[in-house]
Amino acid sequence: MADNISVDITRVAGAEPPPADPAPRARNTCPRCGSHYREDEMVANLRVCTHCGYHFPVGGRERIVQLVDPGSWGEASAGLRSADPLEFTDSRPYPERIAAAEQATGLLDAVLVGTAAIGGRRLALVVMDFTFLGGSMGSVVGEKFARAARLAVEQRLPLVSVAASGGARMQEGVLALMQMAKTVAAVDELREARRPYISVLAHPTTGGVAASFAALGDLIIAEPGALLSFSGPRVVKQTTREDVPDDFGLSESNYRHGHVDLIVPRGELRDTVARAAALLSGGAPYRPPSLVTDIDPIGAVGRMVSGARRRLGGMFRADQNGGDPR
Amino acid sequence: MTTTQRRFAFLRRGGDDSWSAVQFARHQDRPYTLDYLSRICDDFLELHGDRAEGDDPAIVAGIGSFRGQSVAFVGHQKGRDLKERTYRNFGMPRPEGYRKAMRVFQLAARLSFPVVTLIDTPGAYPGVGAEQRGQSGAIARSQLLLMSLPVPVVACVIGEGSSGGALAIGVADRVLMQQHTIYTVISPEGCAAILWKDAGEAKRAAGALRPTADACLELGVVDAIVPEPSGGAHKDHAKAADLLATAIQGELEGLALIPPGQLRRMRREKFQRMGAWVE
16 A cells, blocks of 8 residues: 555645755764765665664665675666656656656666575575665566566575565556565565565565555564555544544564564564574574674674674663663 | 556446445344354355354355355354344454365365355454464455365355455455445445544545445456346345346356366466556
8 A cells, every 4th residue: 555655644634744844864974873984884884873773764775785695696677666656746747756866876667686605505585675766566566576586486585575565556547456476476475485584674675565565474574664565654644533642553563462473673674584494494503603893794884783782782672672662 | 657557547427326325334134244144055064163263243154055056155144133243243354264264165066066155344453462373364364265266156245245344255266346335445434534634524535435246346356246126235135136136146156167286276366467567
C-alpha cells in the first residue's frame, strides 16, 4: 500500500503544511545527537553514528560493498528498466520521474540483484535502494527479485534480501500491486526447492514490500530503529485518530511483538548473515575471523562501532531498549 | 517505442470511466459477500476466529455447498447501516481476519475443496493494534499460502479491490472482476493525497490509476470480466448473484480438469508473468 509513503500526507486532513523553505538537513549530521561526520568517516563507519549508534540510510551499492567479500559481486539483470504501462502523469510524467531518479542515483531502478560471497559462502543477493523513488516496488523490482530467487534455486544458493522501501510504486497502478504476488510466487518457488531465505529489513520497510517478500524470510533480521510497518504512523493517526506510540512500527516494537527474529547493528550484519546462511544451509558453521576489523570489508572501523556499542552498554539489544531507539 | 508500450497503447484512449467505476464499486446498495453467499450457496456454515487472537468480522470465511459440491469461501464483508458498518470495520481486515482466512484455506487443502474468494475492501485496517499483531506478515503469508495450495482457487473482485488488503485473498488460478468494480494499488484519494498533494484530486488520480475491469483485463491482471445486471449489481442482487455463480462454476469446472500437482506451478507462473519492463 503506497499511501504509507509519509511525504506530504500531513496535508490530507488540512493539518499543518510543511515549512515553506525547510533548511536542508546536513546529510552527514546525526539527527539524534547532532554529531557531524565527513563523508569518508561515514563510509568507514558503515553510516552508523559512532557517538549514539544512529543508523543512517545506506544506498544499494554501498550496502553491497559493506556486506560482500571484495570482488565477489556479480550483478545480474542490470539493464532492466521501467516501462510506462499506464502512461501515468501526475505533476510530471512517470518517465520524467524515472529519468530524474536515474540521474540522481546512477541506478536504473530501486533494486540491485546478483550473486556474491559473504564470509566465503556464495549466495543470491537482492539489495534495495531507498533513494530511487523511495525504494518503491514496480515491475522492475518484482522481476529482478523473481530472477534472483530463480538464481538461488538453479544454483542451489541461499537468498538474502535487504529491503528499504516505502511500498508499491503508484505510477504503475495495479501492476505494481501485482508485484507483491509476483515476489511471493518467487518465495514459494524457493520454499518448494528448499532453499533458505534470509530477509534483512532496513529503514524504512513499509507497505507492499513489508507485506510481501520482506515478511517471508525464514529468518528476518532488522536494523536498529528502522520503521517496519504496513501503514506509516501518519496514516494510522489520520485514519483511526488513535494515539500512536513513540516506538510505533520500529524494529524494537516489532521484535517485542514477535515479528522479527533479530535486531542486528550494521557492524555485525555481515557476520550474522554469514552465520545464518551457514546454519540454514546445513554443514559446517561459519567461523568469523577473530578481530572485528578483519571482518569489516571497509577496514579499520569496526572497532569504532564496536567501541561505541560497549560504551552504550547494550542499547542495541532489543530486550533492553530504552528511550527513542532512533 | 517498445512492444510493451505498444501493448498498452489502448490505455491512452481511456475515457472518464474510471471515476464512475469507483462510484459503482462503492455503491452502498451493492451486494456484499454475505448477500452473494446466501444466494449462491444451498448451505453455508460460517467459521469464526483465528484460534489465536479473536474473530474479525471484516472477513467472512466458511464452507458452503455450491452447485452440488463443498467449496471454501472467504470474502471481505462491509456493512449496510452505520451500526453494521462499524461492526464490520468498513470491510478493513485486521491480521485476525487474514489468519482466519488462512485457517479455512488450509482446511480446504486438507479436505480437497476448491477455494473461492470475494474481494471488496478499501484496504487492510491501518491501526496501531493491527500493526502490532502483524498486519504485514499476515497479508504476506496469506498470499503465500494461496500461492502454494494444491486445490483450485478462484478470486472475484465484487466491489473495491484496494491494495494489499485485497490482494491478500486475491492470489488465485483465475482472477475475475465484476464489470463495475475496481482493482487498484492505492485508493484514488490516497494517491491524490501523495502525488497531487490534495485528496480532492481523487477523480484525476482515478483516471491516472485506471482501476477499471477493462484496464485490468488488458494489463493481464484479471482473466475475465463477470457481467452485471443492467445499471449495476446494486439494481438486482438476484440477477447479479446468478451471473456471479455461473462465472464461478465455469471457472471451477475448467480448473477441475487440471491435475493438482500442476495447479501450484501454473498459478506461480501466472503471477510471475505480470509486469511491464524493458531490457
